[in-house]
Amino acid sequence: MYSVDQFQKLVEKEIAKRSDELLKHSPAELYEPIHYSLEMGGKRLRPVLVLLACNLFSDDVEQALPAAVAIEVFHNFTLLHDDIMDKAAVRRNRAAVHLKFSENSAILSGDAMAFQSYKYLVETRSPRLIDAISLFTQTAIEVCEGQQFDMDFETRLEVSAEEYLKMIRLKTAVLLAASLKTGALLGNADEEASNDLYEFGIQLGLAFQLQDDLLDTFGDQDTFGKKIGGDILSNKKTYLLIKALENASQEQKTALLQWLGKTEFDPNQKILAITGIYKEIGVKELVEKLVDSYFGQAMNILDKLKVGDDRKKPLRELATKMLTRKK
Amino acid sequence: MYSVDQFQKLVEKEIAKRSDELLKHSPAELYEPIHYSLEMGGKRLRPVLVLLACNLFSDDVEQALPAAVAIEVFHNFTLLHDDIMDKAAVRRNRAAVHLKFSENSAILSGDAMAFQSYKYLVETRSPRLIDAISLFTQTAIEVCEGQQFDMDFETRLEVSAEEYLKMIRLKTAVLLAASLKTGALLGNADEEASNDLYEFGIQLGLAFQLQDDLLDTFGDQDTFGKKIGGDILSNKKTYLLIKALENASQEQKTALLQWLGKTEFDPNQKILAITGIYKEIGVKELVEKLVDSYFGQAMNILDKLKVGDDRKKPLRELATKMLTRKK
Numbered sequence: 001m002y003s004v005d006q007f008q009k010l011v012e013k014e015i016a017k018r019s020d021e022l023l024k025h026s027p028a029e030l031y032e033p034i035h036y037s038l039e040m041g042g043k044r045l046r047p048v049l050v051l052l053a054c055n056l057f058s059d060d061v062e063q064a065l066p067a068a069v070a071i072e073v074f075h076n077f078t079l080l081h082d083d084i085m086d087k088a089a090v091r092r093n094r095a096a097v098h099l100k101f102s103e104n105s106a107i108l109s110g111d112a113m114a115f116q117s118y119k120y121l122v123e124t125r126s127p128r129l130i131d132a133i134s135l136f137t138q139t140a141i142e143v144c145e146g147q148q149f150d151m152d153f154e155t156r157l158e159v160s161a162e163e164y165l166k167m168i169r170l171k172t173a174v175l176l177a178a179s180l181k182t183g184a185l186l187g188n189a190d191e192e193a194s195n196d197l198y199e200f201g202i203q204l205g206l207a208f209q210l211q212d213d214l215l216d217t218f219g220d221q222d223t224f225g226k227k228i229g230g231d232i233l234s235n236k237k238t239y240l241l242i243k244a245l246e247n248a249s250q251e252q253k254t255a256l257l258q259w260l261g262k263t264e265f266d267p268n269q270k271i272l273a274i275t276g277i278y279k280e281i282g283v284k285e286l287v288e289k290l291v292d293s294y295f296g297q298a299m300n301i302l303d304k305l306k307v308g309d310d311r312k313k314p315l316r317e318l319a320t321k322m323l324t325r326k327k
Numbered sequence: 328m329y330s331v332d333q334f335q336k337l338v339e340k341e342i343a344k345r346s347d348e349l350l351k352h353s354p355a356e357l358y359e360p361i362h363y364s365l366e367m368g369g370k371r372l373r374p375v376l377v378l379l380a381c382n383l384f385s386d387d388v389e390q391a392l393p394a395a396v397a398i399e400v401f402h403n404f405t406l407l408h409d410d411i412m413d414k415a416a417v418r419r420n421r422a423a424v425h426l427k428f429s430e431n432s433a434i435l436s437g438d439a440m441a442f443q444s445y446k447y448l449v450e451t452r453s454p455r456l457i458d459a460i461s462l463f464t465q466t467a468i469e470v471c472e473g474q475q476f477d478m479d480f481e482t483r484l485e486v487s488a489e490e491y492l493k494m495i496r497l498k499t500a501v502l503l504a505a506s507l508k509t510g511a512l513l514g515n516a517d518e519e520a521s522n523d524l525y526e527f528g529i530q531l532g533l534a535f536q537l538q539d540d541l542l543d544t545f546g547d548q549d550t551f552g553k554k555i556g557g558d559i560l561s562n563k564k565t566y567l568l569i570k571a572l573e574n575a576s577q578e579q580k581t582a583l584l585q586w587l588g589k590t591e592f593d594p595n596q597k598i599l600a601i602t603g604i605y606k607e608i609g610v611k612e613l614v615e616k617l618v619d620s621y622f623g624q625a626m627n628i629l630d631k632l633k634v635g636d637d638r639k640k641p642l643r644e645l646a647t648k649m650l651t652r653k654k
Contacts, residue, residue, distance in 0.1 A: 030475040081438060085431045104412045107434060108475055111408060114441055115467040122461050133460065134449050140442040148357040148435055 001311065002055060004048065004318045011047040014065050015072060018120070033101045033109035034116070037076045040092045045322070046179040047072045052315045053183025053197050056307050063125065064186040067132060070120035071179050073113050074136070078143060080110035085151060114140075128185040135185070139178040146170030159237045161246065165206065168239075173205025193305060200301040207294035208322050213238040214287050217275060229271035235260050239290075244283045252277050295323050328638065329382060331375065331645045338374040341392050342399060345447070360428045360436035361443070364403045367419045372649070373506040374399045379642045380510025380524050383634045390452065391513040394459060397447035398506050400440050401463070405470060407437035412478060441467075455512040462512070466505040473498030486564045488573065492533065495566075500532025520632060527628040534621035535649050540565040541614050544602060556598035562587050566617075571610045579604050622650050 002010070019038040022031050047068035054064040082088070083096040084106050090096060098106035121136055122129070149167040153159045180201040184194040216231045217240060231238050241256075248256060259265070259274055278284060298319065302312055329337070346365040349358050374395035381391040409415070410423040411433050417423060425433035448463060449456070476494040480486045507528040511521040543558045544567055558565050568583075575583060586592070586601055605611060625646060629639055 025472075027472060027475045027479055029479055030472055081434055085434060104478060107408055107412060108471055108478075111438075111441065112468055112471040114438065115464055115471065118445065118460070118464040119468065122457065122464060130449065130456065133445070137442055137445040137449060141439055141446065144435055144439040144442065145352075145354060145357055148354045151431060151435075152354055152356055 001059075002051070002061065002314065004052070004314050004321075007048045007051045007055075007061075007314070008044055010061075010065070011044045011051065011068055011072070014069055015044070015047070018069055022116070029105065030109055030112055033080075033097045033105045034113055036100065037080060037097055037109070037113070038073065040076075040094055042076075042092060044072060045318075046075055046175060048318065049176060049179040049201070049315075050183040050186075052318060053180040054187040055183075056197075056305070056311050056315065057184060057187030057189045057193070061187075064183055066120045066123040067182050067186060068179075070117040070136070071175070071182065073120060074117040074140065075175065077110045077113035077117065078147070080106045080113065082147060085147070124186065126186050126188075128188065132182050132185050135178055135181060139174050142170045142174045146172070146174075153237050156237075159242060161239065161242050164237065164239050164242055168209040169202065169206060172209045173202045176205040176208070177201030193307070196301050196305055200298050200305075203294045203298035203301065204319055204322070207291045207298065210239055210287055210291045210294070211323055213240055214284065214291070217278065218284055229267070229275075232271050232274045233267055239287055240278060240283050243286055244278055244281050247281050247283070247286070248277070252281060291323070295319075328386075329378070329388065329641065331379070331641050331648075334375045334378045334382075334388075334641070335371055337388075337392070338371045338378065338395055338399070341396055342371070342374070345396055349443070356432065357436055357439055360407075360424050360432045361440055363427065364407060364424055364436070364440070365400065367403075367421055369403075369419060371399060372645075373402055373502060375645065376503060376506040376528070376642075377510040377513075379645060380507040381514040382510075383524075383632070383638050383642065384511060384514030384516045384520070388514075391510055393447045393450040394509050394513060395506075397444040397463070398502070398509065400447060401444040401467065402502065404437045404440035404444065405474070407433045407440065409474060412474070451513065453513050453515075455515065459509050459512050462505055462508060466501050469497045469501045473501075480564050483564075486569060488566065488569050491564065491566050491569055495536040496529065496533060499536045500529045503532040503535070504528030520634070523628050523632055527625050527632075530621045530625035530628065531646055531649065534618045534625065537566055537614055537618045537621070538650055540567055541611065541618070544605065545611055556594070556602075559598050559601045560594055566614055567605060567610050570613055571605055571608050574608050574610070574613070575604070579608060618650070622646075 015038055019035050022038075023035050025031050050064055050068035050071060051061045055061045079091060080097050083091055084098045084103055088096055089099055094100070096106075097109065101109075118133070118136075121133060124132065126132065146167055146169070149163070150171055153164070153167065177198045178201070181194050181198040184197045189197070213231065216226065216238070217229065219228055221228050230236075231240075235241075245253060245256060256274065256277055259270055262270070299316070302316060302319070305312065342365055346362050349365075350362050352358050377391055377395035377398060378388045382388045406418060407424050410418055411425045411430055415423055416426055421427070423433070424436065428436075445460070445463075448460060451459065453459065473494055473496070476490070477498055480491070480494065504525045505528070508521050508525040511524045516524070540558065543553065543565070544556065546555055548555050557563075558567075562568075572580060572583060583601065583604055586597055589597070626643070629643060629646070632639065
């Protein structure tokens with residue numbers, strides 16, 4: 001059995017190999033941005049989850065490597081296109097593809113990555129391949145739906161907590177869930193176990209995204225990696241803001257809406273003021289409770305899974321690491 | 328057996344049904360542009376080719392309908408993204424999706440269409456499904472490569488005839504070829520026949536695209552549908568221009584390059600002048616000969632195919648119709 005670290009190294013090596021191989025194809029203008037995107041690094045969370053899930057049921061995890069890479073390439077494709085749509089300049093401390101190359105490059109190389117991910121997936125030798133392709137396809141459609149909801153929320157005045165949770169489920173959780181279920185399918189798990197792992201991934205994904213929202217406001221600059229307060233400055237309708245508006249007194253609500261409506265302001269002042277109101281309302285504790293609840297549900301599912309406990313250890317370790325609060 | 332017209336109606340009805348069904352999904356902002364794109368019409372050439380090819384080997388063509396729709400949805404996805412990249416305002420006499428909705432809509436709804444096409448394809452009940460998915464995926468990657476070459480040629484000074492033919496092979500011919508081979512696979516044709524149909528599609532596709540280049544300069548405004556001379560005005564490095572430069576006298580070459588270098592000119596004068604030089608050089612006849620040669624090779628392949636001649640009739644009819652000169 002492998003440790004999380006070993007899986008990470010295995011995945012990293014496989015991605016580097018395949019990414020270098022793509023550079024031999026032409027036209028270079030299409031493949032260089034793909035190589036750039038895949039070499040940017042990142043946590044490789046999704047492919048590692050594929051292997052971890054496969055390893056719950058099978059000792060042959062190498063057969064799941066093409067599918068693991070497929071999901072990472074798909075994930076990177078979404079980043080290329082999202083960064084154009086969100087006008088994001090930086091990704092993992094480097095220039096986003098649409099700025100490093102061009103917007104057309106980010107569109108077309110992104111498209112090629114989406115299809116390349118199917119090419120890797122189809123390499124998989126497994127009697128469950130059609131199931132894996134169907135799952136991958138349904139997930140990809142849902143991720144697009146999630147991104148559209150996310151963009152729609154930007155221009156909408158009111159977003160309910162329920163709508164927000166649906167959005168992050170589609171945009172973030174389903175791909176983590178699909179990574180786990182893909183691993184289970186390729187490990188030849190039965191239907192019940194595969195579905196349990198999917199549900200484990202949904203709960204873990206929701207906890208993970210809400211945790212990310214928390215860190216964006218309450219995190220530590222150095223360990224979080226991004227600038228603290230970004231969501232507040234862009235008026236992003238996160239779960240924190242939605243819950244704050246829901247639970248605010250009339251006075252707090254007026255203050256919040258005033259800050260949201262300002263077109264000119266000192267950034268640090270806005271962050272300080274809104275964080276202050278959040279603290280008064282107790283939004284942080286409220287969201288932390290929800291994170292704990294989702295994480296607890298995920299762990300319950302994993303506990304009940306009919307697999308030897310030693311086999312579950314690396315997955316439990318990674319899940320816990322994903323949710324460790326960097327505050 | 329069906330006629331080409333009957334196939335066209337069958338395809339049109341199936342696309343309308345599925346397109347309407349998509350409108351029931353949310354978010355509407357994602358699915359409305361897809362519906363708009365699929366309702367724009369067009370010749371539905373590719374899905375009809377799927378059914379025609381399937382019908383060569385099987386009487387059950389309805390089983391190939393999901394795959395036929397898949398390829399049309401994929402084709403429309405490429406139009407959404409190409410129109411952003413090429414800054415094209417009009418598609419089939421209506422506003423292009425990125426202008427009717429927004430650029431972000433065209434990116435994201437296009438992405439969803441790409442995945443939706445896999446969803447339709449995977450519906451296919453066939454022992455050859457994995458082969459069909461692999462072919463579809465390889466083709467999609469090649470179409471991206473073709474579009475990248477096409478964009479690269481815009482900024483390059485010299486493009487060889489060989490490079491141009493490779494580009495239109497990737498951008499246009501492989502998808503026609505894959506449509507035919509998909510139909511053959513689903514009709515359970517043997518490997519040789521499936522590959523012959525692919526090659527038939529390549530030759531037909533090359534003839535079709537070169538014919539389109541010819542019509543853009545020498546066609547009849549009313550029957551061509553687009554404005555004549557568009558390629559000349561945009562200095563597009565078509566086969567006509569490449570061959571003209573290759574075969575021009577020193578004097579003709581100087582005149583051509585002068586027109587290509589002008590930043591201010593009367594459009595009609597430029598079209599008239601360059602068309603005049605093409606006529607002197609005999610480019611039209613030269614390209615017509617090449618079109619005839621590719622078309623002849625396609626027909627040879629179809630003739631040799633070990634299938635009853637009555638079964639080949641509708642495919643021969645459509646291929647001939649595709650190449651009928653509207654001049």
